[in-house]
Amino acid sequence: MAETKIADVRAKTPDELQDMLVGLRKEQFNLRFQRATGQLEATGRIKQVRRDIARVKTIMAERSRAAAKQA
Template structure:
């Protein structure tokens, strides 16, 4: 799975972002578990997932700030 583009993340609805975040956290847990047991082959995927989580959280925070300014 390739790294998520920021434009793709911005196009998602808040519910889709939340679902994406949950899925990424599950994947991150699984990757950490594989690394601990010595079964992880794609070590670079950990970094990609971590950055994708940061992207999703950043967009969510931006949307909260914009809605707070408008209110």
């Protein structure tokens, strides 16, 4: 699975972002578990998932700051 593009993340609604974040965290947990048990083959995927989580959280924070500024 390829890295998530920032334009794709920005196009999502807040609910979709939350769902995406939950899915990425589950994947991160599974990857950590596989690494601990020695079953992980795609070690680079851990880095990709961490960065995708950071992208989603950044967009969510930007939107919350923008909403607070307008209120």
